[in-house]
Amino acid sequence: MAPSSSRSSRRGPERDARAHIFQEEALLHAAICRYNIRQMANELQSVLRQLGGKRVLGRSLASDRDLREAIREGFPHAVLGQLMQASGLTLKELAGALDLSPRSLQRRRRGRLARFESDRLYRMARLLALARETLGDGARASRWLKRRNRALGGVAPIAAIDTEPGARQVENILGRIAYGGMS
Numbered sequence: 012m013a014p015s016s017s018r019s020s021r022r023g024p025e026r027d028a029r030a031h032i033f034q035e036e037a038l039l040h041a042a043i044c045r046y047n048i049r050q051m052a053n054e055l056q057s058v059l060r061q062l063g064g065k066r067v068l069g070r071s072l073a074s075d076r077d078l079r080e081a082i083r084e085g086f087p088h089a090v091l092g093q094l095m096q097a098s099g100l101t102l103k104e105l106a107g108a109l110d111l112s113p114r115s116l117q118r119r120r121r122g123r124l125a126r127f128e129s130d131r132l133y134r135m136a137r138l139l140a141l142a143r144e145t146l147g148d149g150a151r152a153s154r155w156l157k158r159r160n161r162a163l164g165g166v167a168p169i170a171a172i173d174t175e176p177g178a179r180q181v182e183n184i185l186g187r188i189a190y191g192g193m194s
Contacts, residue, residue: 057140063093082130085123094132098139099153110173134178145189
């Protein structure tokens with residue numbers, strides 16, 4: 012009897028099924044990775060819009076690494092005005108939300124903001140971009156950020172983002188809203 016030339020007869024049907032499942036899982040994993048990369052790029056672009064983009068930042072930021080370096084160097088003072096305009100918050104409200112001194116922010120009209128100030132402004136821009144995407148527009152996002160929220164124990168989201176854990180709570184609530192939960 013001559014050996015069969017078909018691959019399946021040499022490996023057996025169970026082995027072929029496992030190989031097929033493995034290929035399907037590899038394709039799914041690759042698709043998820045591509046989706047996540049697109050999502051991260053979209054998130055970066057949304058955050059950069061809230062910060063004023065290249066016009067205000069003074070340079071193009073194409074990756075998270077570029078953004079990290081810009082935060083370390085300190086954002087230009089103009090980012091503060093741009094974020095106030097985008098969020099609909101006053102200097103006092105924005106500074107209070109990020110646990111920054113409004114007087115220090117006002118005095119630093121020239122030069123760059125400190126690293127920790129830039130990092131907190133980035134946090135606000137990230138949350139504002141997420142709120143705008145989730146709620147549909149800037150006015151709704153601004154109202155939602157200022158309104159007391161039961162999921163935060165009756166605290167307004169803007170009052171919770173002065174710490175990273177509070178900001179994460181606000182992100183989680185926005186995620187629940189985006190995917191059908193009420194918060």
